[in-house]
Amino acid sequence: MTVSVNPVQKGHVMEEKNDRQVWLDAGLQTLVEEGVEGLRIMSIAKRLGVTKGSFYWHFKNLEAYQCALLAEWERRYTQAPIEAAADGEASAYQQLRSLFCGTPAMALRLGRAMRAWAITDDRVHAVQTRVDHQRVGHVAHLLEAIGWTREESLTLGRWAYCAFIGEAALTGSPMSDAQTQLVLSVLTPRRLG
Structure with missing residues (x-):
């Protein structure tokens, strides 16, 4: 390639x-x-x-380049999308849907490569941990905005993010719109009045 x-x-x-x-x-x-x-x-x-x-x-050297790559990955695939979502007019539900079905294939493939690299490099592991924390926090924030309590949002945000990583690791076709809708329906609170 x-x-x-x-x-x-x-x-x-x-x-x-x-x-x-x-x-x-x-x-x-x-x-x-x-x-x-x-x-x-x-x-x-x-x-x-x-x-x-x-x-x-x-x-300066290969190590400096690798550090710059890590910073670029974090900026481009975590910080920038979170900031863009905060500045946009999409509802929390629409933002969740976008996360589950609008993540570019390059981001998913790069995420797998970063996780593999993090296994053998403590510096990469630290960045990966920080990125995971930011992403779970963002998903939890969106879930809280659609009606879950803060505690529920943190639990469901972590669960949804773990499921997303697992889905991204699978080979084959991405989820269909109907499958994405089903996942989102599970994440939508149903409160009795």
């Missing part, structure tokens, strides 16, 4: 201001395709059609 990044624009090598982001995008794509073993400076430089000097312009 190849990295889906175009480092050449209008016949010129990557522009300086975009260079760092291209390296980050290529690193995240490499994690999906090859795992952490694929994060080698020369092989990514070759894929991008640049020299390793381009890498060292933005990153």
